[in-house]
Amino acid sequence: MKNIYIRAIFLFLGLLLSSSCSDYLDKESDTELTLDGVFESKTKTENWLASCYSRIPDPTWGYARSLGWEILGDDMTPSERWRQYDWQVIPFILGDWSVGSQWTPGYWNNLPQRIRECNLLIQNIKPLPEQNLNEEEVRLMIAECRFLKAYYYSLLINTYGPIPFSPDQITPVNYNLSDLQVGQTPYDDIVTWINKELKEVELILPASYSDGRKFGRATSIMCKAVRARMLLFAASPLVNGNSDYANHVTKEGTPLFNNTYDANKWKIAADASKDLILSAEAAGHKLYTEMNTAGKIDPFLSCQNLHLIEASKGNTEVLFARVNVDSKEYDRHTAPGGAGGAGGYGVTQSLVDAFFTANGLPITDPNSGYVETGFSSQDGYWPNGVTKFNEVKSPGLVTLAGTYNMYCNREPRFYLAVNFNGAWYTDGDNAGKDRGRKLEFFNGAKDNNNTHDAPQNGYLARKRTDPTRNPTIGYFAPRHGILYRLGEAYLNYAEALNESDPGNPEILFYLNKIRTRAGVRTYTTGATDVDNIHVNDDQESIRKIIRMERRVELCTEGIRYDDLRRWKLAETVLNGPFYGMNFNGKNADEFYKRTAYQTRVYRKSFYWFPIYLAEIEKNPNLIQAPFWDK
Numbered sequence: 021m022k023n024i025y026i027r028a029i030f031l032f033l034g035l036l037l038s039s040s041c042s043d044y045l046d047k048e049s050d051t052e053l054t055l056d057g058v059f060e061s062k063t064k065t066e067n068w069l070a071s072c073y074s075r076i077p078d079p080t081w082g083y084a085r086s087l088g089w090e091i092l093g094d095d096m097t098p099s100e101r102w103r104q105y106d107w108q109v110i111p112f113i114l115g116d117w118s119v120g121s122q123w124t125p126g127y128w129n130n131l132p133q134r135i136r137e138c139n140l141l142i143q144n145i146k147p148l149p150e151q152n153l154n155e156e157e158v159r160l161m162i163a164e165c166r167f168l169k170a171y172y173y174s175l176l177i178n179t180y181g182p183i184p185f186s187p188d189q190i191t192p193v194n195y196n197l198s199d200l201q202v203g204q205t206p207y208d209d210i211v212t213w214i215n216k217e218l219k220e221v222e223l224i225l226p227a228s229y230s231d232g233r234k235f236g237r238a239t240s241i242m243c244k245a246v247r248a249r250m251l252l253f254a255a256s257p258l259v260n261g262n263s264d265y266a267n268h269v270t271k272e273g274t275p276l277f278n279n280t281y282d283a284n285k286w287k288i289a290a291d292a293s294k295d296l297i298l299s300a301e302a303a304g305h306k307l308y309t310e311m312n313t314a315g316k317i318d319p320f321l322s323c324q325n326l327h328l329i330e331a332s333k334g335n336t337e338v339l340f341a342r343v344n345v346d347s348k349e350y351d352r353h354t355a356p357g358g359a360g361g362a363g364g365y366g367v368t369q370s371l372v373d374a375f376f377t378a379n380g381l382p383i384t385d386p387n388s389g390y391v392e393t394g395f396s397s398q399d400g401y402w403p404n405g406v407t408k409f410n411e412v413k414s415p416g417l418v419t420l421a422g423t424y425n426m427y428c429n430r431e432p433r434f435y436l437a438v439n440f441n442g443a444w445y446t447d448g449d450n451a452g453k454d455r456g457r458k459l460e461f462f463n464g465a466k467d468n469n470n471t472h473d474a475p476q477n478g479y480l481a482r483k484r485t486d487p488t489r490n491p492t493i494g495y496f497a498p499r500h501g502i503l504y505r506l507g508e509a510y511l512n513y514a515e516a517l518n519e520s521d522p523g524n525p526e527i528l529f530y531l532n533k534i535r536t537r538a539g540v541r542t543y544t545t546g547a548t549d550v551d552n553i554h555v556n557d558d559q560e561s562i563r564k565i566i567r568m569e570r571r572v573e574l575c576t577e578g579i580r581y582d583d584l585r586r587w588k589l590a591e592t593v594l595n596g597p598f599y600g601m602n603f604n605g606k607n608a609d610e611f612y613k614r615t616a617y618q619t620r621v622y623r624k625s626f627y628w629f630p631i632y633l634a635e636i637e638k639n640p641n642l643i644q645a646p647f648w649d650k
Contacts, residue, residue: 055144058144059141059144059145059146062151062152065141065145065148065153068137068140069141069161071134071137072134072137072141072164072168073168073236073237074134075130075134075172076171076342076503077503078342078345078346079501079502079577079578080345080346080347080349080484081345081346081347081350082345082346083578084096084098084353084365085349086108086124086125087109087578088108088109088112089578089579089581090576090577090578090580091107091110092112092581093594094368094371094594094598095371095576095580096367096371096576097365097368097476097477097600097618098110098364098366098476099364099365099476100472100476106124108121108122108123108124109123112626113594113618113621114618114619114620115622117626117630118630119630119631119632119633119644119648120632121630123629127175127629128180128629128631128632131172131175132176134168135168135169135173135187138166138169139165139169139188139190140190141161141162142165142166145158145162159224160224160225163221163224163225163238164225164237166217167218167221167238167242167243167246168238170217170218170221170243171242171246173185173187173210173213173214174214174249174250177207177210177211177214178250178253178582179628179629181207181259181276181277181628181645181646182204182205182206182276183204183205183210184203184204184205184642185204185205185209185210186202187217201638201639202639202641203271203272203639203641203642204270204276204642204643206274206275206277207259207276207277207278208259208277208278211250211251214247215247215251215292218243218244218247221240222240222243223240224240225238225240225242226239227239227240227241227299227303228241232332235332235341235343236343236500240299241299241300241303241305241340242339242340244292244299245296245300245504246504247292248292248295248512248513249504249508249512251285251288251289251293252292252293252515252586253586254285254289255285255288255289255516256586257586257587258585258587259278259586260281260282261278261279261282262277262279262588264624265279265646266279268643268646269643270641270643271641271643276643283519283520284520287516287521289520290513290517290520290521293509293517294513294517296339296509297506297509297510297530300339300506300509301506304336305336305339306337306506307326307510307533307534308322308325308329308334308335308337309322310322310325312407313406317536317537317539318408318409319402319407319432319538319539319540320402320407320409320435320539321407321408321409322537323432323436323538324436324487326505327483327484327499327502328484328486328497328499330499331500336506337505337506337507338500338502338505339504339506339509340503340504341500341501341503342503344498344500345501347496347497347498347501351496352489352491352496353365354439354480354481354482355480355485356445356459356466356467357466357467357474359445359467359490359491359492360492361491363469363474363475363480364472364473364474365480365481366476366477366480367438367481368477368598368599368600369477369479369599369601369614370599371575371576372426372434372479374572375430375431375437375438376388376431376434376540377389377390377429378429378431379540379541380541380542380553381553382568389429391425391428392425392426393425393426394424394425395422395423395425395608396419396420396421396422396423396428397421398421399414399417399419399420399421400417400418400419400420400423400428401416401418402416402418402432409432409435412456413444418430418435420458422442424440424442424612427440427442431538431539431540431572432538432539432540433538433572433573434572435482436483437481437482437483437572437576438479438480438481439459439480439482440461440478440479441459441460441461441462441601441611442458442459444457444459446488461474461475461478461479461601462605462606462608463604463611464606468603470604474603475603476600476617476618477598477599477603477615477618478601478602478611479601481576483575483576484576486499502577507534507573507574508574508577508579510530510531510534511534511566511570513526513530514527514528514530514531515563515566518562518566519559519563522558522559523557523559527566528542528543528544528545528555528562531543531566531569534569535569541553545557567587570583585627590622590626590627591622591624591626594620594622594626595620596619596620597618597619597620598616598617598618599614599615600614600617601613601614602615603615624646624647625645625647625650628646629645630648631644631648
């Protein structure tokens with residue numbers, strides 16, 4: 021075999037980033053080997069596979085700081101002055117985004133490197149019986165690499181749209197420049213390949229592994245999850261008949277996006293999501309729930325702990341996870357300054373407003389009971405059954421007397437997602453039954469030191485944070501990062517089904533599964549009563565409630581930005597002033613005012629990441645992403 025040096029690849033292998041199984045994490049390797057040397061060793065072959073996994077995104081800190089998917093949407097907001105600490109997407113949301121802007125994840129360059137490594141393993145791996153690497157294990161490792169290739173391509177087209185595409189090619193070391201100067205392949209053609217590849221691979225991979233050390237490695241369920249989400253995006257208005265891209269063509273004049281709407285794409289997406297749901301449930305996956313002392317679903321512990329409990333401890337909602345994510349930094353930046361946290365990573369006022377009231381209605385509904393101004397006269401408790409939520413203070417306590425009415429009488433997911441002024445916070449500095457205190461976000465108070473490490477718009481994020489964290493002593497409980505979960509699959513299916521088969525009863529059936537777990541009234545096309553809310557059964561009415569449910573159920577999970585993009589709403593929703601409470605307010609009269617803390621800019625070009633200008637200059641066959649060259 022030809023003598024190919026792989027020094028650059030093996031620089032990764034000492035780190036062996038955490039998306040592969042735990043066995044791989046402590047292995048070392050040589051820094052200069054030939055391919056012969058790699059694939060004659062089981063250990064080095066496994067290390068190579070670990071490197072192939074290494075670009076799976078971190079859905080906690082990665083979505084927040086490096087990838088920036090949470091910040092680019094309208095759910096979460098960091099301190100604007102954190103840009104000095106290399107938060108590269110903060111300038112993007114302010115409109116300071118160009119073809120030369122730095123973006124550390126660098127999918128354009130980095131993901132093709134991992135795809136090339138997958139191809140090298142596929143072409144060179146072989147059984148090593150004397151080292152206990154048998155033919156079946158080789159077959160599975162090849163299938164894992166095929167999954168990773170398809171997954172990485174799905175990330176590439178989700179970020180850039182059409183890309184240069186040669187899935188099985190391995191660029192030789194002694195390449196000619198012309199070998200690399202290829203143009204983009206149309207978006208739909210790549211979607212078709214990814215879909216076909218994943219359907220083939222899911223027939224090879226198991227639905228799960230009995231060996232817990234393989235947790236995080238590719239499964240047939242992960243194949244179906246990636247397919248379902250990608251096909252939902254591909255059916256959506258941004259890329260399904262979008263006339264804005266009619267002139268976005270290759271050098272030869274081939275359209276890079278389809279310009280004719282295809283209604284069948286919604287059916288394809290619906291079928292993929294239903295296939296995922298049925299296969300996942302057959303494999304033992306279900307919505308994560310915890311029961312209260314009355315034998316009913318505890319919405320607080322269920323919705324909180326689905327993000328904290330690992331699959332090995334009973335969380336079967338997880339479909340695709342990354343192991344050993346940087347949850348510590350996420351927990352630290354969302355913790356209030358008075359408890360030793362960075363204290364500046366919050367949620368937007370629009371997310372606060374998106375949550376339903378306790379009776380399951382949006383705050384804009386005159387029957388919701390929502391009151392925005394004034395203060396509560398007594399403590400508020402969740403009325404529907406017993407819960408251990410806030411048990412260190414008083415089980416079921418959601419608001420204290422004197423809480424601003426905007427935050428009272430809201431659904432459980434609100435209290436699990438938003439830390440607001442006056443909310444009860446379990447402070448790790450204190451001990452005993454009475455540990456905890458009220459959050460103090462007034463300017464100059466305990467949790468607002470009037471710097472960039474303070475809640476810039478009066479809120480901090482609570483969802484997916486560890487309630488046992490204690491930044492003052494550096495304690496943060498590790499956990500996995502969830503990339504795909506069954507709850508999203510239910511909502512994906514409901515949306516795709518409403519677009520392809522409006523009126524189908526399964527739409528509300530799966531939507532209501534989410535609401536039942538969340539402890540809010542379900543929807544019905546019949547009469548409103550104590551358990552149900554009437555909704556008209558026309559497509560537009562159902563579309564509206566599905567989108568509202570996605571906003572609150574999937575908030576801060578890195579999905580909202582893609583939703584706004586694929587619905588073609590980003591240039592409206594993400595353009596203009598963003599509101600919160602008054603960061604500078606030193607008392608209630610000053611603080612509790614909707615105040616624009618930031619003005620965002622979202623241009624039509626921002627729907628896709630640009631191709632770096634340097635890449636365009638090197639390759640005359642590339643076409644810049646739509647509207648970036650205007």
